[in-house]
Amino acid sequence: MSKSTLTDLKERRSIRSYKPGQLNDEELEAILEAGTYAPTGMGSQSPVMVVVRDPALVAQLEKLNAEVLKDPEAKPFHGASTVINVLVDKTKATPLQDGSLVMGNLMNAAHALGIGSCWINRAKEVFASKEGKALLEKWGLSGDYEGVGHCILGYPAEEPKAKPRKKGYIIKVK
Numbered sequence: 001m002s003k004s005t006l007t008d009l010k011e012r013r014s015i016r017s018y019k020p021g022q023l024n025d026e027e028l029e030a031i032l033e034a035g036t037y038a039p040t041g042m043g044s045q046s047p048v049m050v051v052v053r054d055p056a057l058v059a060q061l062e063k064l065n066a067e068v069l070k071d072p073e074a075k076p077f078h079g080a081s082t083v084i085n086v087l088v089d090k091t092k093a094t095p096l097q098d099g100s101l102v103m104g105n106l107m108n109a110a111h112a113l114g115i116g117s118c119w120i121n122r123a124k125e126v127f128a129s130k131e132g133k134a135l136l137e138k139w140g141l142s143g144d145y146e147g148v149g150h151c152i153l154g155y156p157a158e159e160p161k162a163k164p165r166k167k168g169y170i171i172k173v174k
Contacts, residue, residue: 008112013162015116018079018154022053027113028082031153034109035084038101041094047102047148050085050139058083061150064131068122076120080152085123087136090144099148106151116156123147 023031028051035049052058061083066074077083086102088095103119110117126132127147136145 012108012111013160014118015156016078016118017157019157021155022081027115031106031109035102035106038105040098044092046089046092046095047099048087052083064126065122068125077152080154082153084151086148087145088148090146103149103151110153116154118152120150120152123149
């Protein structure tokens with residue numbers, strides 16, 4: 001029995017502890033496909049998703065992210081086996097919004113499949129760095145691309161529960 005979309009949206013949490021092991025290709029493809037269906041301003045489809053599964057490259061990206069934190073010992077990817085780097089073309093009308101919606105679709109699709117995910121910030125700084133720009137070039141991305149987020153994925157080693165929703169979250173105006 002599958003859960004409803006509304007239930008998935010209420011139950012999805014950011015996962016910061018992962019079991020060893022790589023996602024299977026079918027799971028990853030389903031998550032990526034969901035990302036391609038995120039709404040974008042004027043239908044521009046401006047985001048690009050760069051999937052990294054190679055442990056050495058995941059470690060390199062994590063190191064770059066930790067450098068932005070100014071904490072070389074940090075492990076901001078929390079042991080996740082896959083990183084989807086969401087990048088956007090800054091010349092489009094709504095790049096931040098477009099990339100954010102892709103990130104949301106990726107995380108919600110992952111949860112629906114029982115996969116853990118977390119939005120890791122600092123992709124903007126990582127891909128603005130000399131080493132980050134070199135990676136973009138290596139990946140064939142030329143142009144004015146900016147990082148929106150790193151979507152880390154893996155099999156969850158924890159099941160965090162939602163905090164109660166704050167008072168005043170919703171204001172209804174008549």
